[in-house]
Amino acid sequence: MQHNNPQSVQPNQEDFKLKDTSPKLGERWPGGGVRGGGGWMSGDKFTSTYDLVEQMQYLYVRVVKAKELPTNSMTGSCDPYAEVKLGNYKGKTRHFEKKTNPEWNQVFAFSKDKIQSSVLEVFVRDKDMVGRDDYLGKVVFDLNEVPTRVPPDSPLAPQWYRLEDRRGEGKVRGDIMLAVWMGTQADEAFPEAWHSDAASVHGEGVFNIRSKVYVSPKLWYLRVNVIEAQDVHPNDRNRLPEVFVKAQVGSQLLKTKVCPNRTTNPLWNEDLVFVTAEPFEEHLVLTVEDRVHQSKDEVLGKISLPLTLFEKRMDHRPVHSQWFNLEKYGFGVLEGDRRKELQFSSRVHLRVCLEGGYHVLDESTLYISDQRPTARQLWKQSIGILEVGILSAQGLLPMKMKDGRGNTDAYCVAKYGQKWVRTRTIIDSFSPKWNEQYTWEVYDPCTVITLGVFDNCHLGSNEKPGGGSSARDSRIGKVSSKAPTTYGYQTLMGRSCSPR
Numbered sequence: 390m391q392h393n394n395p396q397s398v399q400p401n402q403e404d405f406k407l408k409d410t411s412p413k414l415g416e417r418w419p420g421g422g423v424r425g426g427g428g429w430m431s432g433d434k435f436t437s438t439y440d441l442v443e444q445m446q447y448l449y450v451r452v453v454k455a456k457e458l459p460t461n462s463m464t465g466s467c468d469p470y471a472e473v474k475l476g477n478y479k480g481k482t483r484h485f486e487k488k489t490n491p492e493w494n495q496v497f498a499f500s501k502d503k504i505q506s507s508v509l510e511v512f513v514r515d516k517d518m519v520g521r522d523d524y525l526g527k528v529v530f531d532l533n534e535v536p537t538r539v540p541p542d543s544p545l546a547p548q549w550y551r552l553e554d555r556r557g558e559g560k561v562r563g564d565i566m567l568a569v570w571m572g573t574q575a576d577e578a579f580p581e582a583w584h585s586d587a588a589s590v591h592g593e594g595v596f597n598i599r600s601k602v603y604v605s606p607k608l609w610y611l612r613v614n615v616i617e618a619q620d621v622h623p624n625d626r627n628r629l630p631e632v633f634v635k636a637q638v639g640s641q642l643l644k645t646k647v648c649p650n651r652t653t654n655p656l657w658n659e660d661l662v663f664v665t666a667e668p669f670e671e672h673l674v675l676t677v678e679d680r681v682h683q684s685k686d687e688v689l690g691k692i693s694l695p696l697t698l699f700e701k702r703m704d705h706r707p708v709h710s711q712w713f714n715l716e717k718y719g720f721g722v723l724e725g726d727r728r729k730e731l732q733f734s735s736r737v738h739l740r741v742c743l744e745g746g747y748h749v750l751d752e753s754t755l756y757i758s759d760q761r762p763t764a765r766q767l768w769k770q771s772i773g774i775l776e777v778g779i780l781s782a783q784g785l786l787p788m789k790m791k792d793g794r795g796n797t798d799a800y801c802v803a804k805y806g807q808k809w810v811r812t813r814t815i816i817d818s819f820s821p822k823w824n825e826q827y828t829w830e831v832y833d834p835c836t837v838i839t840l841g842v843f844d845n846c847h848l849g850s851n852e853k854p855g856g857g858s859s860a861r862d863s864r865i866g867k868v869s870s871k872a873p874t875t876y877g878y879q880t881l882m883g884r885s886c887s888p889r
Contacts, residue, residue: 441778446501476506526552608749614740690715788844841867
């Protein structure tokens with residue numbers, strides 16, 4: 390048997406060291422503005438300026454609506470859609486049935502680096518479910534005449550254009566409202582736009598490749614102090630019960646200890662703590678059970694309480710206890726009167742509150758990104774703004790097979806505090822360039838931002854076989870960094886500026 394030399398399989402340690410990068414970044418103007426990146430400083434808050442990423446140029450086309458389109462002479466109706474064509478790239482709006490004045494309001498973005506034509510064409514067609522779609526008209530733009538717009542400039546106002554015939558020699562019936570401009574990824578239209586880089590993605594896959602911002606639900610501790618119960622009688626009246634309480638919130642299940650004394654009035658005074666999230670749609674379900682023998686527990690009573698019933702506590706003030714009547718468990722539908730008769734025979738004494746004075750730990754303490762308590766009233770003032778530019782990744786490996794070859798559709802996720810961001814997906818690239826910039830408020834410098842790179846498995850026809858909508862995206866790698874400092878890593882390249 391041959392043995393590999395351990396030194397031959399060890400990874401190159403240089404690959405895992407921090408690497409400084411020198412991308413061509415925007416220039417920050419005095420007072421916070423950015424030349425070419427857009428943005429300004431207002432008081433002590435920053436708007437995202439896109440000065441930490443490389444500027445990417447795009448041709449934007451906003452197709453707003455059309456009016457007075459002609460109807461088909463055979464069907465007497467019009468099912469219009471618009472097609473935006475730039476060289477070999479084509480993007481289409483959705484089509485409307487039987488509508489001569491459609492409103493689309495869709496945006497298309499074409500990467501300037503891949504433009505191979507000097508003209509932009511916007512066609513309006515009548516969709517034919519059987520044959521070839523009918524031509525209704527077009528508008529042609531010379532790219533040399535397209536204006537440039539960079540935030541914080543006001544959005545370019547759309548204009549009406551009269552449709553032309555196929556040869557562009559005469560006008561035809563119908564008008565279309567368009568806005569065409571050159572911009573960057575700092576444009577407000579960028580996140581919602583159809584991108585030429587992802588022209589192969591269709592249907593629901595289009596929504597799965599766009600950049601998104603998520604806010605984690607606010608978590609609270611639910612403290613349940615199970616004090617005692619009264620008049621809990623077992624089915625076998627010849628024995629005293631060994632009683633305990635089982636409490637459940639969603640999928641979380643906790644139990645008290647069995648009362649050390651066999652009695653129908655057990656005492657526990659035991660705390661059970663759950664994690665719950667706003668808007669508190671779950672219930673606290675309590676069952677009082679009798680340990681008949683080691684492998685059998687018998688339910689003596691049950692109650693379900695909505696979480697909205699309980700008070701929120703922000704400090705050390707005491708919480709008032711309450712008695713709750715238990716419903717006898719196990720009666721059928723036809724025995725409603727008997728159930729009503731017995732539901733007051735047993736009761737349980739509880740002290741329950743939603744604790745807002747603590748931070749609910751939902752991540753590893755080694756990589757914690759937030760230490761604020763749940764209650765906003767207890768938050769300290771922020772100490773600054775963390776700006777992160779997610780530039781690119783290099784040397785990614787194939788994560789799935791497509792058309793007989795390795796393929797990776799990568800996006801990056803960054804989490805800090807309650808805010809998650811997800812970049813757009815770069816289709817079929819082992820060296821994706823995102824160049825997206827995000828900001829977070831910082832409340833504690835001793836916190837960590839975590840970034841991960843994933844392969845998108847929800848691109849419609851590109852999904853993994855058998856995966857479907859329930860398939861999980863594959864993790865390629867991740868890095869964590871203290872909030873004030875990020876560098877270029879083996880997994881991805883990123884930059885940040887220190888809190889101010």
